[in-house]
Amino acid sequence: xxxxxEKLTELKEITKDLRRSIxxxxxxxxxxxxxxxLSAVEILTVLYFSILKYDPQNPNWQERDRMIISxxxxxxxxxxxxxxxxxxxxxxxxxxxxxxSPYQGHIxxxxxxxxxxxxxxxxxxxxxxxxAALGCRMDKLNNRIYLLQSDGELQEGSTxxxxxxxxxxxxxxxxxxxxxxxxxxxxxxxxxxxxxPIAKRFEAFGWHVLEVDGHDMNQIHDAILKxxxxxxxxxxxxxxxxxTVKGKGVSFMxxxxxxHGVAPNxxxxxxxxxxxx
Ligand SMILES: Cc1ncc(C[n+]2csc(CCOP(=O)(O)OP(=O)(O)O)c2C)c(N)n1
Numbered sequence: 001x002x003x004x005x006e007k008l009t010e011l012k013e014i015t016k017d018l019r020r021s022i023x024x025x026x027x028x029x030x031x032x033x034x035x036x037x038l039s040a041v042e043i044l045t046v047l048y049f050s051i052l053k054y055d056p057q058n059p060n061w062q063e064r065d066r067m068i069i070s071x072x073x074x075x076x077x078x079x080x081x082x083x084x085x086x087x088x089x090x091x092x093x094x095x096x097x098x099x100x101s102p103y104q105g106h107i108x109x110x111x112x113x114x115x116x117x118x119x120x121x122x123x124x125x126x127x128x129x130x131x132a133a134l135g136c137r138m139d140k141l142n143n144r145i146y147l148l149q150s151d152g153e154l155q156e157g158s159t160x161x162x163x164x165x166x167x168x169x170x171x172x173x174x175x176x177x178x179x180x181x182x183x184x185x186x187x188x189x190x191x192x193x194x195x196x197p198i199a200k201r202f203e204a205f206g207w208h209v210l211e212v213d214g215h216d217m218n219q220i221h222d223a224i225l226k227x228x229x230x231x232x233x234x235x236x237x238x239x240x241x242x243x244t245v246k247g248k249g250v251s252f253m254x255x256x257x258x259x260h261g262v263a264p265n266x267x268x269x270x271x272x273x274x275x276x277x
Pocket of ligand 1: 033035036037039071073120121122123150151152153179181183184185246
């Protein structure tokens with residue numbers, strides 16, 4: 001069932017808040033990763049506020065869905081969304097990347113509640129998700145495993161070993177979402193190491209593939225619900241290829257590799273915040 005108009009309006013307001021927060025946090029730290037945080041805003045908003053089962057009062061609740069964020073550098077987004085989800089107040093988010101702050105540059109499950117696994121060294125998250133999916137199935141838990149992947153990490157061999165094992169073990173309880181923003185650290189993925197045809201490659205590795213506009217929250221939501229049916233029915237892991245724009249929402253950051261790991265200065269912050277309004 002699609003999102004109601006009311007729910008969609010609520011989610012859109014959340015995405016605006018998150019974009020503001022990403023910009024302010026990176027500006028305050030004078031470092032961080034705005035581009036790949038902005039591209040994944042709608043994906044994580046739909047997950048955290050209309051799909052995922054979690055209890056912020058009890059982050060280790062056994063039946064929780066497992067949300068594995070493999071692109072562990074997208075911290076300004078992740079810390080902001082966990083605050084909104086109620087894991088903590090978040091009034092200290094502007095200590096981002098300072099010594100002693102819990103909000104370090106890459107996510108650490110021992111420092112911030114709600115983080116399922118520490119990542120940042122790219123290419124680990126998919127293996128972790130496979131292990132979590134196997135473990136939850138063995139424990140007969142009534143939950144699902146969600147994985148946010150980046151396209152840059154699909155250029156790493158270990159990721160494909162994990163992708164292969166997910167179908168070998170018939171992990172119908174696993175939904176991956178690929179933030180297909182087409183840019184990694186050095187440039188366009190297709191120029192650094194060709195990934196296309198990604199959908200056919202996942203299919204060849206035994207996954208069920210769906211594709212969406214990664215900024216259209218209705219499409220994201222409906223595709224995730226489809227994976228809840230298709231995964232267990234076909235006993236297959238599912239992937240949603242979410243076509244996104246790196247730096248989405250700020251015109252001078254969009255599709256621009258420069259904004260992978262650079263913070264806005266005072267003037268750029270003002271311009272960017274005006275655009276979000
Ligand atoms: C194993 C490893 N090698 C290199 C890096 C440095 N690094 C940080 S982000 C990044 C790539 C960013 O592109 P992508 O993974 O597609 O992320 P997104 O565009 O979604 O931000 C790289 C190579 C890293 N974090 N881990």
